[in-house]
Amino acid sequence: MSGGRQRFHCEVALVEGRLAERVRVEVLDGAVVGIAAGVPPQSGDVVLTTVVPGFANAHSHAFHRELRGRTHASGGDFWQWRHRMYDVANRLTPDGYHLVAERVFTEMRDAGYTAVGEFHYLHHQPDGTPYGGHEMELALAAAAASAGVRLVLLDACYLSGGVNEPLREEQQRFGDGDAHRWLDRWHRLRDVLSGQGNGLVTLGAAIHSVRAVSRSDLAVIAGGLPREVPLHAHVSEQPAENQACLEAYGLTPIALLAEHGLVSGRFSAVHATHLSTGDISLLGEAGATIVMCPTTEADLGDGIGPAPELQAAGARLAIGSDQHVVIDPLEELSRLEFDQRLRLQRRGVFPPDTLWAAGTVSGYESLGLSGSLGSPPGLRVGEPWDAVEIDTTSARLRGVDPWQLPLAARACDVRATIVGGRLTRPGR
Ligand SMILES: [Zn+2]
Numbered sequence: 001m002s003g004g005r006q007r008f009h010c011e012v013a014l015v016e017g018r019l020a021e022r023v024r025v026e027v028l029d030g031a032v033v034g035i036a037a038g039v040p041p042q043s044g045d046v047v048l049t050t051v052v053p054g055f056a057n058a059h060s061h062a063f064h065r066e067l068r069g070r071t072h073a074s075g076g077d078f079w080q081w082r083h084r085m086y087d088v089a090n091r092l093t094p095d096g097y098h099l100v101a102e103r104v105f106t107e108m109r110d111a112g113y114t115a116v117g118e119f120h121y122l123h124h125q126p127d128g129t130p131y132g133g134h135e136m137e138l139a140l141a142a143a144a145a146s147a148g149v150r151l152v153l154l155d156a157c158y159l160s161g162g163v164n165e166p167l168r169e170e171q172q173r174f175g176d177g178d179a180h181r182w183l184d185r186w187h188r189l190r191d192v193l194s195g196q197g198n199g200l201v202t203l204g205a206a207i208h209s210v211r212a213v214s215r216s217d218l219a220v221i222a223g224g225l226p227r228e229v230p231l232h233a234h235v236s237e238q239p240a241e242n243q244a245c246l247e248a249y250g251l252t253p254i255a256l257l258a259e260h261g262l263v264s265g266r267f268s269a270v271h272a273t274h275l276s277t278g279d280i281s282l283l284g285e286a287g288a289t290i291v292m293c294p295t296t297e298a299d300l301g302d303g304i305g306p307a308p309e310l311q312a313a314g315a316r317l318a319i320g321s322d323q324h325v326v327i328d329p330l331e332e333l334s335r336l337e338f339d340q341r342l343r344l345q346r347r348g349v350f351p352p353d354t355l356w357a358a359g360t361v362s363g364y365e366s367l368g369l370s371g372s373l374g375s376p377p378g379l380r381v382g383e384p385w386d387a388v389e390i391d392t393t394s395a396r397l398r399g400v401d402p403w404q405l406p407l408a409a410r411a412c413d414v415r416a417t418i419v420g421g422r423l424t425r426p427g428r
Contacts, residue, residue, distance in 0.1 A: 003029050006385075006421050007039035010051040012392075012402055017376025017381040019351065019402055023051070030199075030420035035381055038378025041180035046423065049393065050402055052356070053201035053379055054114025054386035054419065055329035056363025058291045059232070059270050061119055062101040062140070063088055068325055077301060079240075085323075086170040089289060090126045097122065104146035107327050110426035111411035114268050114386035114419045115150035117291075117320070117367045119206050119232060119270070121158045121174045123185070128172035130387045145197040147421050150386065152367040154232050155189060156206035157182040157213050157221060159274035164214065164242040179213070186225070200420065204230040204368060207262070210245050210253040222260040230266055230368040232291070234259065236279070237271035237302050264287055270320065270367045273297060273305040285311020289366040292358075294335035298324035306350050317354070319364040328411035333359045337407065353377065355406035389416040 006027040013023040015035055025043065026034035041047055063099045067286045092100070101118075108116055118140055125131050137153060140196045144151035159175035159182070161167045167175045176182040189205045205225055210233075213221070225231065235253050236242055255278065257263050263282055268289040272279075282319050283290065297303065301324075307317055319332040326332075333355045340349040351356075356377035364370035370383060379387065391412050392400055400408050416425050 003289055003417040005047045005095075007042070008051075008131055010048045013037075013051040014053060014356065014378040014402075016380055020380070025379065025385065027421050030062040030385055030422075032379060032381050032383055032385050035379060048416065049392045050405075051379070051387050052405070053360040053377060054388055054417065055112050055359045056318065056367060056369070057108055057113040057116040057321050057329065058268065058289070058318040058363040058366045059119055059322050060104070060108075060116050061323060062104045062143075063092055063097065063122065065104045066321065067105075068101060072164070072268055090170055090173065091173060092122060094131070094135040094139045097136055098208070100380065101140050101143035102146050104324060104327070105144050105149045106153070107364035108321070109149045109417050109419070109424060110145050110414065111327050112322075112329050112388040112414040112417055113149065113327070114388070114417060115152065115364060115367060116367055117152045117154050117204065117230075118144075118155055119154045119231065121156040121206075121208055122172045123155075123176065126173050128167075134189050135321055135336065137189055137193070138196065141193060141201045147199055148418055148422055148424060149200065150384070151197060151201045151250065152204045152230065152369065153201065154206040154230070155186055155191065155206045156208045157217070157265045158208040159217055160212055160214060162211050162427060163248045174208075175258075179217035179224070182271050183220070183224040186193055202368065204232065205400040206231065207233040207257070207424055209234040209241065211241055215249060215256065217260075218260045218262065224264055228266070228368070230268065230366065231262065232268040232270055232366075233262075235269040235272050236274045238299075239274050242274055246381075252279050254282050258282045258286075266368070268318065270322075271297065271305065272310065273303045275310075280309050280313050280315075283310060283315045287314055287316070289316045289318050289362060291318045291363075291366060292319045292332075292336055293320045293322035294332050294339055295326040295328075296320075298339075299323070299325045299333070304343045305338060308340060308344075308425055311350075311354065316362040316365065318366045319358055330360050330406060330409045330411060331411070333406040334408075352403050353408055360405060385418060385421045386393040387418045389418075391415040
């Protein structure tokens with residue numbers, strides 16, 4: 001994060017839900033303290049072209065990047081892909097994890113992601129023995145600080161290999177034994193992480209899924225996790241998860257989580273692909289966030305989730321690159337819309353302001369990084385100076401209405417990324 005006072009001038013900028021021209025942004029210690037539109041640049045300003053808020057990657061597993069380009073050609077399904085993923089998971093040392101994460105976070109930064117929610121479950125040594133000093137978590141924090149992206153470490157409780165099944169051999173390093181011990185480690189980790197990562201790192205929480213955490217352990221988490229902490233969970237990515245949950249508990253995964261009061265405004269359901277109408281109502285009434293991961297869901301053949309129905313019910317939408325077959329916020333956003341056009345056979349399912357919100361403010365809210373709940377997308381006084389400059393003068397984007405950039409731009413159009421006032425250009 002950059003300290004002191006900085007001033008930027010943007011030819012065009014997205015400010016509180018609308019595009020404005022000739023916008024001057026004043027920044028103090030990495031946060032926006034003043035915005036003025038319709039004004040010329042002054043001497044000493046950093047001059048930028050088209051500027052939009054930074055994108056949030058609300059669901060990432062950094063180490064899945066190692067599978068890119070290696071698992072897409074041979075058919076199979078989610079479960080076969082998962083088997084390959086476990087091979088990678090069990091080879092990682094803390095140093096290796098740091099290296100992989102640093103590269104992935106740098107790729108995200110260059111693509112315009114200014115914040116990432118890392119859904120992390122590689123806690124222990126491959127045989128399940130604790131490292132003792134949070135080595136894997138500190139590796140992620142150091143990687144984010146080095147790459148210069150904001151990290152919310154979503155430390156995941158992962159206790160069982162399936163509904164009422166023990167962890168398998170290849171899952172040993174994920175587990176803490178029970179939810180009490182996960183909570184103990186989570187609280188110790190919070191103390192260790194405070195002060196790490198140049199002010200860019202905070203701790204959130206995750207329930208891996210209802211496959212990995214039993215009903216009784218959900219009750220422990222509901223009672224022991226501080227209420228303000230962002231909480232994420234994989235939900236109903238595959239019909240088989242719904243089936244197993246219904247057979248064991250007579251409830252869908254969302255209904256099971258809601259039974260413990262875990263579906264609330266601080267909750268984010270990742271994927272939420274195969275939902276019942278009751279699930280959609282529960283998520284909407286709670287004002288929960290749905291983290292859609294369109295490129296991953298397409299690659300794994302998961303299906304297309306009911307995003308418009310969820311939004312109509314009251315839920316917010318955010319995006320994640322998940323397994324990183326692609327790291328490109330603009331591609332995720334265009335797919336969010338285009339998948340629904342294919343599913344519903346009509347255009348304009350989501351207006352651009354919904355896509356801007358999904359890419360920016362709703363993702364930040366999902367990660368506990370914004371106090372602008374429900375605000376329109378755009379730069380705003382009081383928020384961190386996290387922003388992206390997009391080159392709209394190139395042959396690719398010449399003539400594009402900036403409002404429609406989520407449907408037309410790609411990560412290759414990102415000219416600069418700013419996180420907490422620190423500006424970097426792709427490849428540097
Ligand atoms: Zn995931």
